[in-house]
Amino acid sequence: xxxxxxxxxxxxxxxxxxxxxxxxxxxxxxxxxxxxxxxxxxxxxxxxxxxxxxxxxxxxxxxxxxxxxxxxxxxxxxxxxxxxxxxxxxxxxxxxxxxxxxxxxxxxxxxxxxxxxxxxxxxxxxxxxxxxxxxxxxxxxxxxxxxxxxxxxxxxxxxxxxxxxxxxxxxxxxxxxxxxxxxxxxxxxxxxxxxxxxxxxxxxxxxxxxxxxxxxxxxxxxxxxxxxxxxxxxxxxxxxxxxxxxxxxxxxxxxxxxxxxxxxxxxxxxxxxxxxxxxxxxxxxxxxxxxxxxxxxxxxxxxxxxxxxxxxxxxxxxxxxxxxxx
Amino acid sequence: xxxxxxxxxxxxxxxxxxxxxxxxxxxxxxxxxxxxxxxxxxxxxxxxxxxxxxxxxxxxxxxxxxxxxxxxxxxxxxxxxxxxxxxxxxxxxxxxxxxxxxxxxxxxxxxxxxxxxxxxxxxxxxxxxxxxxxxxxxxxxxxxxxxxxxxxxxxxxxxxxxxxxxxxxxxxxxxxxxxxxxxxxxxxxxxxxxxxxxxxxxxxxxxxxxxxxxxxxxxxxxxxxxxxxxxxxxxxxxxxxxxxxxxxxxxxxxxxxxxxxxxxxxxxxxxxxxxxxxxxxxxxxxxxxxxxxxxxxxxxxxxxxxxxxxxxxxxxxxxxxxxxxxxxxxxxxxxxxxxxxxxxxxxxxxxxxxxxxxxxxxxxxxxxxxxxxxxxxxxxxxxxxxxxxxxxxxxxxxxxxxxxxxxxxxxxxxxxxxxxxxxxxxxxxxxxxxxxxxxxxxxxxxxxxxxxxxxxxxxxxxxxxxxxxxxxxxxxxxxxxxxxxxxxxxxxxxxxxxxxxxxxxxxxxxxxxxxxxxxxxxx
Numbered sequence: 001x002x003x004x005x006x007x008x009x010x011x012x013x014x015x016x017x018x019x020x021x022x023x024x025x026x027x028x029x030x031x032x033x034x035x036x037x038x039x040x041x042x043x044x045x046x047x048x049x050x051x052x053x054x055x056x057x058x059x060x061x062x063x064x065x066x067x068x069x070x071x072x073x074x075x076x077x078x079x080x081x082x083x084x085x086x087x088x089x090x091x092x093x094x095x096x097x098x099x100x101x102x103x104x105x106x107x108x109x110x111x112x113x114x115x116x117x118x119x120x121x122x123x124x125x126x127x128x129x130x131x132x133x134x135x136x137x138x139x140x141x142x143x144x145x146x147x148x149x150x151x152x153x154x155x156x157x158x159x160x161x162x163x164x165x166x167x168x169x170x171x172x173x174x175x176x177x178x179x180x181x182x183x184x185x186x187x188x189x190x191x192x193x194x195x196x197x198x199x200x201x202x203x204x205x206x207x208x209x210x211x212x213x214x215x216x217x218x219x220x221x222x223x224x225x226x227x228x229x230x231x232x233x234x235x236x237x238x239x240x241x242x243x244x245x246x247x248x249x250x251x252x253x254x255x256x257x258x259x260x261x262x263x264x265x266x267x268x269x270x271x272x273x274x275x276x277x278x279x280x281x282x283x284x285x286x287x288x289x290x291x292x293x294x295x296x297x298x299x300x301x302x303x304x305x306x307x308x309x310x311x312x313x314x315x316x317x318x319x320x321x322x323x324x325x326x
Numbered sequence: 327x328x329x330x331x332x333x334x335x336x337x338x339x340x341x342x343x344x345x346x347x348x349x350x351x352x353x354x355x356x357x358x359x360x361x362x363x364x365x366x367x368x369x370x371x372x373x374x375x376x377x378x379x380x381x382x383x384x385x386x387x388x389x390x391x392x393x394x395x396x397x398x399x400x401x402x403x404x405x406x407x408x409x410x411x412x413x414x415x416x417x418x419x420x421x422x423x424x425x426x427x428x429x430x431x432x433x434x435x436x437x438x439x440x441x442x443x444x445x446x447x448x449x450x451x452x453x454x455x456x457x458x459x460x461x462x463x464x465x466x467x468x469x470x471x472x473x474x475x476x477x478x479x480x481x482x483x484x485x486x487x488x489x490x491x492x493x494x495x496x497x498x499x500x501x502x503x504x505x506x507x508x509x510x511x512x513x514x515x516x517x518x519x520x521x522x523x524x525x526x527x528x529x530x531x532x533x534x535x536x537x538x539x540x541x542x543x544x545x546x547x548x549x550x551x552x553x554x555x556x557x558x559x560x561x562x563x564x565x566x567x568x569x570x571x572x573x574x575x576x577x578x579x580x581x582x583x584x585x586x587x588x589x590x591x592x593x594x595x596x597x598x599x600x601x602x603x604x605x606x607x608x609x610x611x612x613x614x615x616x617x618x619x620x621x622x623x624x625x626x627x628x629x630x631x632x633x634x635x636x637x638x639x640x641x642x643x644x645x646x647x648x649x650x651x652x653x654x655x656x657x658x659x660x661x662x663x664x665x666x667x668x669x670x671x672x673x674x675x676x677x678x679x680x681x682x683x684x685x686x687x688x689x690x691x692x693x694x695x696x697x698x699x700x701x702x703x704x705x706x707x708x709x710x711x712x713x714x715x716x717x718x719x720x721x722x723x724x725x726x727x728x729x730x731x732x733x734x735x736x737x738x739x740x741x742x743x744x745x746x747x748x749x750x751x752x753x754x755x756x757x758x759x760x761x762x763x764x765x766x767x768x769x770x771x772x773x774x775x776x777x778x779x780x781x782x783x784x785x786x787x788x789x790x791x792x793x794x795x796x797x798x799x800x801x802x803x804x805x806x807x808x809x810x811x812x813x814x815x816x817x818x819x820x821x822x823x824x825x826x827x828x829x830x831x832x833x834x835x836x837x838x839x840x841x842x843x844x845x846x847x848x849x
Contacts, residue, residue, distance in 0.1 A: 002635060101608045113422050245636070
């Protein structure tokens with residue numbers, strides 16, 4: 001049995017954890033790539049990163065992100081940016097805090113420790129030279145959290161919701177990254193960049209034995225069954241965990257159907273066919289479908305309640321009648 | 327002239343040995359005057375001078391009490407640097423685990439690391455036995471009073487033991503609790519009774535906390551931290567364990583299920599993560615293995631309380647609530663409450679769920695009603711109180727008020743509805759302005775004030791970052807009542823970290839100590 005609120009919180013723990021890792025990977029990439037770029041090149045690269053993370057509308061509110069320093073601050077510690085590392089780490093901590101009695105103590109301790117260490121860094125306004133130090137710290141903490149999740153957490157509904165959250169967020173990021181690649185104003189799809197932003201470059205090399213080409217990279221990120229970050233792998237894992245929940249709780253039937261349908265479309269080549277005709281609309285539709293799956297799960301986890309009318313049921317001491325008598 | 331006190335000398339490092347008292351007067355290197363800064367290599371207990379009142383660890387002549395002999399030996403082998411290191415270890419552990427408390431008035435905002443002093447409090451088995459009997463007796467009488475008041479005939483009031491007007495004018499009295507039955511007549515399921523020791527070392531009850539007493543999680547976490555940082559301290563002592571609190575509480579709460587349900591569904595109700603005691607709420611749910619719910623997780627339908635799960639609505643039998651009465655049900659109490667459950671009172675009245683602690687317990691822990699508890703013990707149990715109250719004067723009584731106002735500078739004045747030391751005026755420490763303000767407040771609203779004799783509070787060696795000095799302490803033991811009453815072997819010892827201060831509340835800079843109830847064989 002899991003409280004609906006806990007299920008919702010743990011789903012978001014998974015999503016924010018994944019978001020933290022994705023943002024850190026983007027920052028790490030940016031720290032190494034943008035230093036070599038100047039002027040318009042740097043600006044375009046920054047815009048692409050923001051688009052990849054799905055933060056265009058938030059960035060527009062902040063104003064222009066023209067330099068490295070602004071980009072780093074925006075992605076690292078801007079509390080107005082729900083996708084910043086600080087926002088995501090804070091959200092993980094808050095969600096775990098609200099579910100503290102049902103998660104392993106070590107999981108809470110790792111998340112709390114990450115938040116406290118990160119706050120120390122961000123409160124001290126770290127100079128750019130310390131960026132790598134911060135990123136390394138966050139990466140290691142995320143690995144430790146994943147370790148506790150995988151090795152220390154009971155395989156119950158709570159675990160399943162964290163995994164589902166991670167897989168959904170990862171799917172959305174991966175497809176968003178490919179869409180951003182196809183719509184790159186520089187007119188080329190940078191295959192190496194896509195693979196590096198998903199930590200998949202080494203795996204690609206080992207699988208294919210040659211430098212990545214755009215089509216190969218996109219196919220790898222979407223369909224590879226040996227890559228934990230591919231869309232196919234993510235949907236399979238999410239579907240498995242949804243089945244687990246269905247088996248124990250008999251819930252989330254709609255979400256399970258939707259994820260299963262997406263996975264089947266991917267396996268049966270429907271999405272590949274659509275991409276062959278018009279890749280950007282096909283990928284955008286896929287991106288949209290994934291966002292819908294995320295919404296569907298959230299609604300199924302915490303369905304709106306039709307509150308009973310309780311006021312008329314209550315009788316004050318000494319009043320005549322019984323419950324429901326007025 | 328008072329006889330000279332012998333001082334406790336620093337023990338040499340090496341094998342533990344019996345303490346040898348130093349000659350009087352102390353040599354200058356012993357730093358008798360406590361305000362002097364000791365030499366860097368001075369022992370932690372060099373120059374220790376028991377403060378006014380009863381010292382838990384030392385006799386008035388400076389010799390070590392038997393129960394503390396080995397602890398004092400152990401600490402005398404440490405230096406300040408080592409103790410600071412151990413304190414940092416504990417603080418880091420608390421910080422990592424998020425063992426915090428919240429000070430709402432603090433500009434820093436939310437969380438502070440829970441402060442713990444490493445010198446423990448020891449309670450000998452015989453001493454604890456008396457405390458246990460006294461606390462059981464007191465809580466039994468309070469339960470009788472509340473049951474009589476809300477579900478009985480009001481016999482104590484009818485017989486003039488407590489004035490009716492005083493009870494019904496209490497801020498904690500709850501008319502909506504009238505007629506609500508509870509299993510076993512147990513309304514104070516978790517009671518935290520604050521006790522202190524007077525100048526002669528006698529335990530006295532300072533106040534009763536019968537609504538949502540907090541602090542038990544820190545008792546358990548203090549012990550866990552001590553066991554990690556100073557495991558060697560436990561080698562010489564058979565301290566009773568404390569980690570069984572969750573099991574005790576769960577069995578108490580399960581015994582409160584309506585109709586004696588098998589495998590009752592128990593939940594802990596919290597106001598949420600921003601509440602000062604949220605850490606404790608999560609701790610309790612985790613240690614009992616039950617769900618920690620917020621008001622929004624519960625729903626009432628047709629007189630039954632349900633919890634919202636992904637499987638649907640599941641009925642709840644017992645709610646251990648850590649939400650105040652007035653926030654429990656927006657239908658009946660504050661309509662703006664987002665913390666409660668609409669319709670909960672209806673379910674309670676229908677007898678489909680039990681809320682622990684019961685509604686309206688504040689009528690019995692009102693500080694003015696406190697003064698009548700010894701009479702309630704005599705009335706309901708036909709016994710003499712085993713633990714006395716602190717001498718208390720009721721300001722609504724013209725004679726007592728006149729006498730108290732005549733010597734307000736010798737007394738403590740307390741508003742009856744306050745908690746956490748708010749509004750308390752300690753006469754001997756107050757200036758003329760504070761005395762005048764307290765006098766005016768009492769005269770304006772005498773029902774809501776009491777005055778008490780100053781109890782010096784006992785003291786214990788506590789670490790000042792340089793050495794161990796006496797600091798005042800109190801004790802909050804916890805009493806659980808369901809089908810039967812059990813006193814949890816331990817309690818929260820709070821310590822005033824400023825010299826001479828009697829304010830032990832953590833929100834006012836107080837700390838805490840691990841509390842060891844020694845097993846009988848240790849004697």
